[in-house]
Amino acid sequence: MSETGRETPSEKLRIAFALIDIAERMLRQRLRRESPGISDQVLEERVGAWYARRPGAELGDGVGIPATWPRR
Numbered sequence: 001m002s003e004t005g006r007e008t009p010s011e012k013l014r015i016a017f018a019l020i021d022i023a024e025r026m027l028r029q030r031l032r033r034e035s036p037g038i039s040d041q042v043l044e045e046r047v048g049a050w051y052a053r054r055p056g057a058e059l060g061d062g063v064g065i066p067a068t069w070p071r072r
Contacts, residue, residue, distance in 0.1 A: 007015065024047065031046055032038060038046075059066045 027047060027050060031043055
């Protein structure tokens with residue numbers, strides 16, 4: 001933490017990455033619990049699908065109106 005007692009931008013980013021890692025590990029545990037015989041390949045596919053269609057971020061994480069890229 002900085003001298004002001006607040007996290008610096010780099011500390012906030014480190015915390016965000018740590019939370020992402022924890023969330024992915026929890027997702028993997030849940031998928032294995034729900035499907036004990038799941039293969040590693042299927043597990044990876046399901047994790048990838050979750051990242052592609054995360055609840056609450058179906059259109060991405062950005063604020064605003066979705067647009068095509070590149071803009072013309």
